Structure formats: structure tokens, C-alpha cells
Amino acid sequence: xxxxxVRGTVVSTCKEPSLTGVKFLLxxxxxxxxxxxxxxxxxxxxxxxxxxxxxxVTCGSAARQHSGYESRPVDAAIVAIVDTVSLDSGxxxxxxxxxx
Amino acid sequence: xxxxxVRGTVVSTCKEPSLTGVKFLLxxxxxxxxxxxxxxxxxxxxxxxxxxxxxxVTCGSAARQHSGYESRPVDAAIVAIVDTVSLDSGxxxxxxxxxx
Amino acid sequence: xxxxxVRGTVVSTCKEPSLTGVKFLLxxxxxxxxxxxxxxxxxxxxxxxxxxxxxxVTCGSAARQHSGYESRPVDAAIVAIVDTVSLDSGxxxxxxxxxx
Amino acid sequence: xxxxxVRGTVVSTCKEPSLTGVKFLLxxxxxxxxxxxxxxxxxxxxxxxxxxxxxxVTCGSAARQHSGYESRPVDAAIVAIVDTVSLDSGxxxxxxxxxx
Amino acid sequence: xxxxxVRGTVVSTCKEPSLTGVKFLLxxxxxxxxxxxxxxxxxxxxxxxxxxxxxxVTCGSAARQHSGYESRPVDAAIVAIVDTVSLDSGxxxxxxxxxx
Numbered sequence: 001x002x003x004x005x006v007r008g009t010v011v012s013t014c015k016e017p018s019l020t021g022v023k024f025l026l027x028x029x030x031x032x033x034x035x036x037x038x039x040x041x042x043x044x045x046x047x048x049x050x051x052x053x054x055x056x057v058t059c060g061s062a063a064r065q066h067s068g069y070e071s072r073p074v075d076a077a078i079v080a081i082v083d084t085v086s087l088d089s090g091x092x093x094x095x096x097x098x099x100x
Numbered sequence: 101x102x103x104x105x106v107r108g109t110v111v112s113t114c115k116e117p118s119l120t121g122v123k124f125l126l127x128x129x130x131x132x133x134x135x136x137x138x139x140x141x142x143x144x145x146x147x148x149x150x151x152x153x154x155x156x157v158t159c160g161s162a163a164r165q166h167s168g169y170e171s172r173p174v175d176a177a178i179v180a181i182v183d184t185v186s187l188d189s190g191x192x193x194x195x196x197x198x199x200x
Numbered sequence: 201x202x203x204x205x206v207r208g209t210v211v212s213t214c215k216e217p218s219l220t221g222v223k224f225l226l227x228x229x230x231x232x233x234x235x236x237x238x239x240x241x242x243x244x245x246x247x248x249x250x251x252x253x254x255x256x257v258t259c260g261s262a263a264r265q266h267s268g269y270e271s272r273p274v275d276a277a278i279v280a281i282v283d284t285v286s287l288d289s290g291x292x293x294x295x296x297x298x299x300x
Numbered sequence: 301x302x303x304x305x306v307r308g309t310v311v312s313t314c315k316e317p318s319l320t321g322v323k324f325l326l327x328x329x330x331x332x333x334x335x336x337x338x339x340x341x342x343x344x345x346x347x348x349x350x351x352x353x354x355x356x357v358t359c360g361s362a363a364r365q366h367s368g369y370e371s372r373p374v375d376a377a378i379v380a381i382v383d384t385v386s387l388d389s390g391x392x393x394x395x396x397x398x399x400x
Numbered sequence: 401x402x403x404x405x406v407r408g409t410v411v412s413t414c415k416e417p418s419l420t421g422v423k424f425l426l427x428x429x430x431x432x433x434x435x436x437x438x439x440x441x442x443x444x445x446x447x448x449x450x451x452x453x454x455x456x457v458t459c460g461s462a463a464r465q466h467s468g469y470e471s472r473p474v475d476a477a478i479v480a481i482v483d484t485v486s487l488d489s490g491x492x493x494x495x496x497x498x499x500x
Contacts, residue, residue: 001324001342001376003310007132008187010103012156014147015180016166024101024156026185028132032307032328032340040132042101042156047314051188056312056324056342061161061361062375066316073179075162076101079373080315085326087308088351107232108287110203112256114247115280116266124201124256126285128232140232142201142256151288161261173279175262176201207432208487210403212456214447215480216466224401224456226485228432240432242401242456251488261461273479275462276401301424301442301476303410332407332428332440347414356412356424356442361461362475366416379473380415385426387408388451 001056003030003082003093006049010042018072025049025078027057034085034092043076044069054093056080101156103130103182103193106149110142118172125149125178127157134185134192143176144169154193156180201256203230203282203293206249210242218272225249225278227257234285234292243276244269254293256280301356303330303382303393306349310342318372325349325378327357334385334392343376344369354393356380401456403430403482403493406449410442418472425449425478427457434485434492443476444469454493456480 004027012024023045029037041057046066049055055078063077064070085092104127112124123145129137141157146166149155155178163177164170185192204227212224223245229237241257246266249255255278263277264270285292304327312324323345329337341357346366349355355378363377364370385392404427412424423445429437441457446466449455455478463477464470485492 001374002340003326003342007189008185008192010156010182011184011186012180012182015156016146016177018165019179024180026103026132026187032326032338038132040102042103046316056310056315058373058375060375062364062373064162064165065318065364065371065373071165073158073162073165073177074101075158075160077316077373079319080312080324082310082312084311085308086311087326089307092308108285108292110256110282111284111286112280112282115256116246116277118265119279124280126203126232126287138232140202142203164262164265171265173258173262173265173277174201175258175260208485208492210456210482211484211486212480212482215456216446216477218465219479224480226432226487238432240402242403264462264465271465273458273462273465273477274401275458275460301474302440303426303442332426332438346416356410356415358473358475360475362464362473365418365464365471365473377416377473379419380412380424382410382412384411385408386411387426389407392408 001058003085004028004055004057005030005036006051006053006055016073022072027055027078041076043078044074045078047078047081049078049081054082056082101158103185104128104155104157105130105136106151106153106155116173122172127155141176143178144174145178147178147181149178149181154182156182201258203285204228204255204257205230205236206251206253206255216273222272227255241276243278244274245278247278247281249278249281254282256282301358303385304328304355304357305330305336306351306353306355316373322372327355327378341376343378344374345378347378347381349378349381354382356382401458403485404428404455404457405430405436406451406453406455416473422472427455427478441476443478444474445478447478447481449478449481454482456482
């Protein structure tokens with residue numbers, strides 16, 4: 001899984017039928033220093049993540065392990081909202097500080 | 101999934117038998133700033149995307165989740181035509197403006 | 201799938217038993233401008249591609265969708281010989297011109 | 301598999317239900333010279349790795365081969381704690397020296 | 401599959417139980433010019449490759465197609481020892497010359 005930040009929303013009316021009801025968020029990945037990378041992924045949100053939150057994005061067939069997603073053509077999913085990231089060099093991220 | 105723009109078409113007469121009838125579009129990926137990247141993918145089109153449209157491309161085994169594609173040797177598929185991409189910093193893409 | 205050019209052949213006598221009879225071609229990938237990239241893949245040829253031809257390479261589990269390849273440890277396969285690649289900016293590749 | 305070093309921990313209370321009880325470690329990848337790369341992965345720990353240890357990280361569907369992980373949306377797992385890495389040019393890593 | 405050179409061995413006593421008896425080799429990838437790249441993979445050896453040999457490495461679920469590896473958390477395997485790599489521009493590698 002990789003760490004990313006919720007940056008926005010992708011809306012589509014014309015899509016593969018099984019994608020109806022799936023919420024697509026644009027997630028910009030975060031470096032090991034906590035900086036935003038130029039790399040992003042449009043991921044299905046299965047945990048109700050909100051703007052600016054740090055999340056864990058799972059890629060590949062793992063994104064279809066969530067109940068009801070087994071046959072959806074999804075290759076990325078948000079599977080966790082991050083509370084804290086603690087490194088040996090100190091705290092990288094604490095949601096309470098970020099949203100206080 | 102990643103955001104891309106339909107740039108063209110790839111035609112092949114000599115191909116793996118199960119690929120007969122599959123339409124291959126060349127999709128150039130788009131950065132998080134909306135710029136075209138040097139990176140592209142030839143993807144099976146299952147939603148009827150047209151030239152210049154922004155689309156969502158799914159990769160890996162996800163590309164074979166579309167009905168009838170389960171056994172086709174396809175590793176990328178266009179699964180949605182994008183209407184809008186809205187970021188916290190403003191609108192990145194709006195199909196109505198792009199095609200007006 | 202990605203566009204590549206057949207550059208050569210890889211021969212091996214000592215290999216995983218199920219790979220017997222599989223032809224391995226070295227495919228150098230092509231950029232969206234038609235230039236050769238430093239990136240390559242050794243792919244199983246299931247369509248009879250020849251030297252210098254442009255092909256479509258499928259990666260991952262898709263490479264095992266071809267009949268008889270379901271249990272072979274192959275992660276890349278040539279699944280089509282390209283006739284033409286047409287972009288909005290003009291023709292990128294036409295096999296008849298390339299081989300005339 | 302790739303070689304990485306355990307750098308820290310990612311904690312999340314709001315996550316996909318099947319991830320309950322999974323320990324997420326932040327693993328920074330190591331180059332073939334033994335240097336830390338800017339590349340990292342958040343991986344499920346199934347072997348009880350500790351801070352600073354070198355580990356083997358497996359990615360993709362391989363991460364769900366561990367007993368009990370078959371249906372968890374996990375795309376990376378720590379599957380081994382490394383004792384030694386020996387190259388033709390000499391020893392790259394020896395856990396006893398690193399932790400003595 | 402990608403071309404790589406056997407550079408060394410990775411040893412681990414504390415690992416996922418199903419990895420017992422699997423031999424892990426460190427493979428450094430080779431460019432299309434035959435040069436060593438900074439990129440490497442730790443791969444399960446199923447063909448008995450030796451130091452300095454060029455091999456074919458298969459990645460992803462393909463690495464678990466070898467008999468007995470179906471449920472092992474392995475994402476890379478050495479599936480062939482390379483004899484020759486012949487490009488249109490000449491011979492890139494010949495094992496007999498390399499080991500003579």
C-alpha cells in the first residue's frame with residue numbers, strides 16, 4: 001500500500017456498468033518525507049475518505065477484495081484513513097494536528 | 101485507475117484469436133496538472149470513447165472484469181469517460197468546456 | 201498493452217519445464233513519438249511475429265490467457281502484430297511503409 | 301521480492317473491515333549498494349519484523365498467499381527478515397553486524 | 401520476463417512458513433545494451449542458476465505457476481538460464497563466451 005492525500009473527485013456518467021455507485025477520488029501520493037509527489041491514482045473509496053485526509057491506497061487485484069467489488073474493473077482502492085505515521089526519525093503525520 | 105486522453109487507434113489483423121472485435125485505443129496519460137505525459141497505454145475500449153476525450157484506464161487483471169473479457173489477454177481497458185475532475189485547488193477538467 | 205518492436209531472440213535450454221516450446225522474443229518498447237525506448241521485455245510470442253515488426257505486448261496475468269499458457273510462468277506475451285497506429289496528429293506507424 | 305528496511309508504523313482506526321488486526325509497517329527500499337532509496341511501501345507484517353531490520357517485501361497478489369490473508373485488500377507483505385545478503389563483490393548486509 | 405544477472409544470495413531464517421526450502425537469489429537487471437542496471441529483484445530460483453549467469457526473471461502471479469509454488473508468497477522467480485541473446489544488431493550475450 002502507498003500513502004496518499006485526497007486531492008479531489010472524478011465524475012463520470014458513461015462508464016462500465018458495474019462501476020455504478022463507486023466513488024472515485026483522486027489521490028496524490030506522498031513521499032517518505034511527507035511531500036506530495038507528481039504521481040497520483042484514481043481510486044475507489046470504500047472507507048468514506050474526505051478532502052485532505054491521508055489514506056492507504058491498495059493497487060492491483062487487492063482492490064477487488066472488498067465485499068461487492070470482486071467483479072468490478074477497479075485496480076486501486078482506498079482501504080484505510082491514516083491516523084498516524086511514525087518513523088524512527090520522528091512523527092511524519094498525525095491526523096489530529098493536520099485537522100486541528 | 102489513471103486519467104488519460106484518447107490520442108488514436110491501433111489496428112491489427114494478425115492477433116491472438118480472442119482479441120477479434122476488441123477496439124484498441126492509444127491513451128496518453130495526463131499529469132495531476134492536466135498536462136500530457138510521455139507515458140501511454142494501448143487499452144481495450146469497453147465504453148465507446150472518442151478522440152480527445154479524457155478517460156479512466158484500469159490496468160492489470162482489472163481489465164478483464166468486463167463481461168466477455170474474462171479470458172482475453174488484455175491488461176488495460178478504458179472503463180469510464182470522464183465528465184469532470186475537481187481538485188481542492190479548482191477544476192482540472194470539465195468535458196463541456198473542452199468540447200464546447 | 202504497450203507498443204514494441206521485435207529486436208531479437210532469447211534462447212535457453214535449461215528452463216522451467218512448462219516453458220518448453222515457448223518462443224521468447226526481445227521486444228524494445230516504443231515511445232508515443234515512435235522512438236525506441238531503453239525499456240524492453242522478453243515476451244512469449246503467440247502470433248508469429250518477425251524481426252523489426254511492431255507488436256502489442258500484454259503484461260501480467262493477461263499473458264497467460266492464451267490457450268495452453270494458463271499454467272506457464274510467463275508474465276509478458278506478444279498478442280498482436282500491428283498494422284497501423286493512427287494518432288490525432290497523423291500516422292505514427294504503417295507496416296506497409298515500414299516493410300516496403 | 302525487494303529488500304527494504306523497517307522505518308516505522310502506520311496506524312489507522314477507520315479501515316476496510318478485513319484489515320482489522322493487520323500490522324502495517326513502512327518499509328523503505330534499499331538499493332543494490334545497500335543505500336536507502338526514496339521509494340517505500342506500506343506492507344502487512346506477517347513475520348514480526350522490528351525497527352531497523354532488513355526484510356523481504358513481496359508485492360501484488362503474492363501478498364495474499366499468507367494463511368488468513370486470502371481475502372484481505374493487501375498488495376504488499378513482509379515475508380522474511382533478512383539475515384545476510386552476500387554479493388559476488390562481498391557481503392552487502394549481515395544482521396549480526398548491524399545489530400551488534 | 402526481464403534479463404538479469406545472478407549477483408548473490410539472500411538468507412533468512414525467520415520467514416513466512418511456506419518459504420522454507422526456497423532459494424532466494426539477488427538478480428541485477430540488464431539493459432538492452434547488456435549493461436547492469438541499478439534495478440534488482442530478489443527471486444526464487446526454480447532452475448538452479450549459478451553466480452554470474454544471465455537468467456530470465458518472471459514477475460507477479462507468473463512466479464507462482466511453478467509446480468509447488470501455487471500458494472507461496474513469491475512475486476518473482478528465475479525461470480530460465482539464458483544461453484544466447486541475439487539482436488538484429490548482433491549478439492548481445494553468449495553464455496559460452498562469458499564462461500570460457
